[in-house]
Amino acid sequence: MQDRDYAVQIELKKKELIVDFSLQKVGIKDDLKVFLKHEFNYRNRMDFPFSAEGLGQRKKGHFEKMVHFKKCHIANAGVQAVFDEVQAWFESQKDKLDVFDVVKTTGTIRYATIRSSFFSGESSVTFILNLDSLKIGEHKELIAGFAAGSKVQNVLIGLVKHNTDQSATPAVEVVKGSAYISERLGEKVFNYHTQGFFQSNSAVLMDIIYYIKDKVGAEYDTLIDLYGGVGTLGISLMDAAKEIFIVDNNGLNTSAGARNIEANNCKNVKFFEADAEKSSELGIDLAGKRSIFVLDPPRNGIQRKVFKYIKNTLPEKLIYVSCNPRRMAEDIKILSEDYELKDFAAFDMFPQTRHIEAVGEMVRKSKE
Numbered sequence: 001m002q003d004r005d006y007a008v009q010i011e012l013k014k015k016e017l018i019v020d021f022s023l024q025k026v027g028i029k030d031d032l033k034v035f036l037k038h039e040f041n042y043r044n045r046m047d048f049p050f051s052a053e054g055l056g057q058r059k060k061g062h063f064e065k066m067v068h069f070k071k072c073h074i075a076n077a078g079v080q081a082v083f084d085e086v087q088a089w090f091e092s093q094k095d096k097l098d099v100f101d102v103v104k105t106t107g108t109i110r111y112a113t114i115r116s117s118f119f120s121g122e123s124s125v126t127f128i129l130n131l132d133s134l135k136i137g138e139h140k141e142l143i144a145g146f147a148a149g150s151k152v153q154n155v156l157i158g159l160v161k162h163n164t165d166q167s168a169t170p171a172v173e174v175v176k177g178s179a180y181i182s183e184r185l186g187e188k189v190f191n192y193h194t195q196g197f198f199q200s201n202s203a204v205l206m207d208i209i210y211y212i213k214d215k216v217g218a219e220y221d222t223l224i225d226l227y228g229g230v231g232t233l234g235i236s237l238m239d240a241a242k243e244i245f246i247v248d249n250n251g252l253n254t255s256a257g258a259r260n261i262e263a264n265n266c267k268n269v270k271f272f273e274a275d276a277e278k279s280s281e282l283g284i285d286l287a288g289k290r291s292i293f294v295l296d297p298p299r300n301g302i303q304r305k306v307f308k309y310i311k312n313t314l315p316e317k318l319i320y321v322s323c324n325p326r327r328m329a330e331d332i333k334i335l336s337e338d339y340e341l342k343d344f345a346a347f348d349m350f351p352q353t354r355h356i357e358a359v360g361e362m363v364r365k366s367k368e
Helices: 006-023 077-092 136-149 202-216 232-236 251-263 276-281 304-313 325-335
Strands: 033-035 045-051 054-059 062-068 109-116 123-130 154-160 172-176 180-185 188-193 220-226 241-248 269-273 291-295 317-322 339-347 357-364
Touching: 006 033, 006 325, 006 339, 033 202, 045 062, 045 077, 054 077, 077 109, 077 123, 077 136, 123 136, 136 154, 136 172, 180 202, 180 251, 188 232, 188 251, 202 232, 202 317, 202 339, 202 357, 220 232, 220 276, 232 241, 241 251, 251 269, 276 304, 291 304, 304 325, 317 325, 325 339, 325 357
Parallel strands: 033 339, 123 154, 220 241, 220 291, 241 269, 291 317
Antiparallel strands: 045 054, 045 109, 054 062, 109 123, 154 172, 180 188, 317 357, 339 357
C-alpha cells in the first residue's frame, strides 16, 4: 500500500470492503463513508527489535535480517521521540550491550516496545530481555542508567524465553514510573497496561466513539460491552444506559478497567473478567429491559455461544466494531435473521496498510 497515493489507498480499501459484503449478500452503499485522520505519524505503539546497529524492523520475508532507519513514518511524534532516545542510548552503550541473535537464539537485549498516547503525551518503553541470558543483571543496570536520564515517564523490563518471539509480557519490572499509562479521549481518561491492548490510532478512535454515540441514540436500561478491553467504548457510552456491563477475559484489561471506572466516576459501570462466550452465566438480568450490545470481537469474529446469547436475549440494537470486515460480513449475515443493518461506516485506523476498521449499526427486526 505504501507505494500508492493515500486517496488511492482509501478507494482500494473501500472496494475490497464492498466486495467482502456483497459476497455475503449483505448490502452496503457504494458511497461508503470512510473516516480518516493522519496519513502518517499515527501509531501509538511500535515494537522495535534490536540488532548490532540498534533499533529497526525485520525485513519482510527474511526474519533474520533487519531494516534500520532514523525515522518511523507511521509512529506518532511521541513514539519517535522515545525511539530517538533509545537509539542514542544504544549507540553510547553499544560495547556493553549483548544483542539477541534470532538465528542462534542467544544474547540478552531483544526489543524496545514503545508506547506514547497521542492526546495525553504520556509514554513508556519496555526493554524485552532474554530470560535465559546470564547477563540480565548488568543489562538491568544499564537500563536503570537510561531511565535516570530519560524524559520517558515509564521504563520497564520484561523477560521472555529464548525460544519465543514476544515483544510484551505481563511479568514486568517497573524501573521508573508505572506499568500503566493513560490516554485522554474527549472528556474521559483511560488507563491501559503497557503490556496490554489499546487501540493503536487514538485520533481515529475518537471518530469511532463519536459515531457510535450518535448511533446509540435513546437511553437504554442496559448496555453490555462484549470484548470490552479497558472499557473504552462502554465507559464512553456510560450516559446511554442506566447500567453498563463490560466483559473482557484479559486480566490486564480488567485491572485497567477498574482504574478507569474510578478515574471517570462511573457509578453505573461494572466489569466482568470473563470470556464473552460465558456472558449468559454472568447473572445479568435483561428481562423486560431495553438493551443494547456493543460487540468488538478479535479478528476471528463472534463465537457461536455469543451468537446464541444474542439470539436468546434479542437486544434492541447491536453496535458491531471490527478490525476484520471480511469476517464481520460473515457474522452480519448470521445476525441478519433477527437484525437489519441500518448504518455502516469505515474508519482508516491503519493508514499505509491494507487493514481498515468498520462499524455497523444493527436494529432488531419487528416481529409481524
